[in-house]
Amino acid sequence: MVIIIPEIIKESVTNLMKNGERSDDRGFDDYREISLETGVIKKAEGSARVKIGNTQIMVGTKPQIGEPFSDTPNVGVLMTNSELIPMAAPDFEPGPPDERSVELARVTDRCMREAGVLDLEKLAIVEGEKVWMIFLDLHILDYDGNLMDAAVLGSMAAIMDTKIPETRVEGDEIIIDREKMIPLPIKEKALMCTFAKIGGELVVDPSLEEEQILDARISIGMREDGSICAMQKGGMKPLTKDEIIKAVSRTQKITKNLMEHLPHN
Amino acid sequence: MIFIEDKEMVIPGDVLADDEYHSGRGTFKEDGKICSSLVGLVAVRDKKISVIPLQSKYIPKRGDVVIGEITDIRFSMWNLDINSPYSGILPASDVFGKEKRDLNRTFDVGDVLFLRVVDVDEVKKVKLGLKGRGLGKFRDGILIYITPTKVPRLIGKKGSMINMIKDETKCEVVVGQNGVVWVKGEPTMERVAEKVINMIEEQAHTSGLTDRVRNMLFELLGKEKPSEEPKEDEEQEEDVENGEELIQ
Numbered sequence: 001m002v003i004i005i006p007e008i009i010k011e012s013v014t015n016l017m018k019n020g021e022r023s024d025d026r027g028f029d030d031y032r033e034i035s036l037e038t039g040v041i042k043k044a045e046g047s048a049r050v051k052i053g054n055t056q057i058m059v060g061t062k063p064q065i066g067e068p069f070s071d072t073p074n075v076g077v078l079m080t081n082s083e084l085i086p087m088a089a090p091d092f093e094p095g096p097p098d099e100r101s102v103e104l105a106r107v108t109d110r111c112m113r114e115a116g117v118l119d120l121e122k123l124a125i126v127e128g129e130k131v132w133m134i135f136l137d138l139h140i141l142d143y144d145g146n147l148m149d150a151a152v153l154g155s156m157a158a159i160m161d162t163k164i165p166e167t168r169v170e171g172d173e174i175i176i177d178r179e180k181m182i183p184l185p186i187k188e189k190a191l192m193c194t195f196a197k198i199g200g201e202l203v204v205d206p207s208l209e210e211e212q213i214l215d216a217r218i219s220i221g222m223r224e225d226g227s228i229c230a231m232q233k234g235g236m237k238p239l240t241k242d243e244i245i246k247a248v249s250r251t252q253k254i255t256k257n258l259m260e261h262l263p264h265n
Numbered sequence: 266m267i268f269i270e271d272k273e274m275v276i277p278g279d280v281l282a283d284d285e286y287h288s289g290r291g292t293f294k295e296d297g298k299i300c301s302s303l304v305g306l307v308a309v310r311d312k313k314i315s316v317i318p319l320q321s322k323y324i325p326k327r328g329d330v331v332i333g334e335i336t337d338i339r340f341s342m343w344n345l346d347i348n349s350p351y352s353g354i355l356p357a358s359d360v361f362g363k364e365k366r367d368l369n370r371t372f373d374v375g376d377v378l379f380l381r382v383v384d385v386d387e388v389k390k391v392k393l394g395l396k397g398r399g400l401g402k403f404r405d406g407i408l409i410y411i412t413p414t415k416v417p418r419l420i421g422k423k424g425s426m427i428n429m430i431k432d433e434t435k436c437e438v439v440v441g442q443n444g445v446v447w448v449k450g451e452p453t454m455e456r457v458a459e460k461v462i463n464m465i466e467e468q469a470h471t472s473g474l475t476d477r478v479r480n481m482l483f484e485l486l487g488k489e490k491p492s493e494e495p496k497e498d499e500e501q502e503e504d505v506e507n508g509e510e511l512i513q
Binding site (some may be wrong): 003004005006007008009010012015016019021097 | 334335336348373374375376377403404405406407447452455467
């Protein structure tokens, strides 16, 4: 199903942007209301439900012991998967994952991985044989724009919420001590900030309406110290160098505020 | 025997009355009792009981005026989205007559039109037409989507509600029976109208709405609150079934 946006909606939103306004009264650097809960799924070792406006994502983590990849025998595995369930939006269809689902999972994965959120080396149990594999599952429950920021925020919170059983090696055996649950080895915190370029202006946290008419989109993943760990561009039109530099410096300010939403520990 | 009052909120399965009453829209009969099949407000007219749903999808009806968006151009017709489970078609012959012209030069994908439902056949193929006063393509303005059942409430008795919005915001407002509203005026006024219309949709099932809308309009426009006018004895309630549409 292709969604067609009426020309006059496009024009009215673009004209508002040129006057420095947005159709939902937000400033260009304002997020919609964010809410974040952790530990919402009992059956998962870590979970989070994040809402940005009406966008809603459920994130769960599932640790499992498995074999490491042969090229990285002494590090654990982090795997991200996303599911755009048909209930979330009229154009989400059942069946094999579509482009957006793959992009979302990859961008989230990139942000977590490149930021070094997890100390994967500490997840190795027996080098080359057994490591912890962390599966991160994103379930999009409601789609109202800006999935990426919500997904990264939710993933970060879910990872911080995750507890795995302590393991030790005795002879040839791996002993899993489910009595003693330890948090994952977290090194860094990273979050993502998405900008939409509409009518020459860059606005943060595009709503569904804005996402459907945007010229270009850029998502910037950033660590706590303000260094960049991931970037993704979308949309049909280009971005200038100036715009990207501006977006990065705005991200530095915005992610600082976003970090406040993460659980403190 | 009737078990509920007029304008009471009911849920599916609620018993409304026994068989001395007639079963209207949104109700069904079981064991000689009339029950609700929807979540909505009861409307009792003489001996007929119907339930007006709180939320609904637009089901095309011949003679309605609707606002549609062009989604596709075909060999001799346009396809339109009319905010309904059924899509509409606008035959080229209706626009050009016998003349042969390029369809995409007249209306393109993404254009928004004000149309009349000419015919709905048994498989719900919706034929649309542009013949009539005020029908045609919209330029500029904004679109607001509301639930079709709330349209009569937005219009008000003889257009009282909608005329108040028009007068206060100096905007042109066109309401389609399919729940799409087009507003054009000063950008700030468009936003005021949008907020008011969304408020009406949210509170359409409550009484005393006209006064609240008036207060909200005055507040948003930064005007003095109207001096306490003698209160209307009864809230103006429109005939929800036959809300009249407004054509510019």
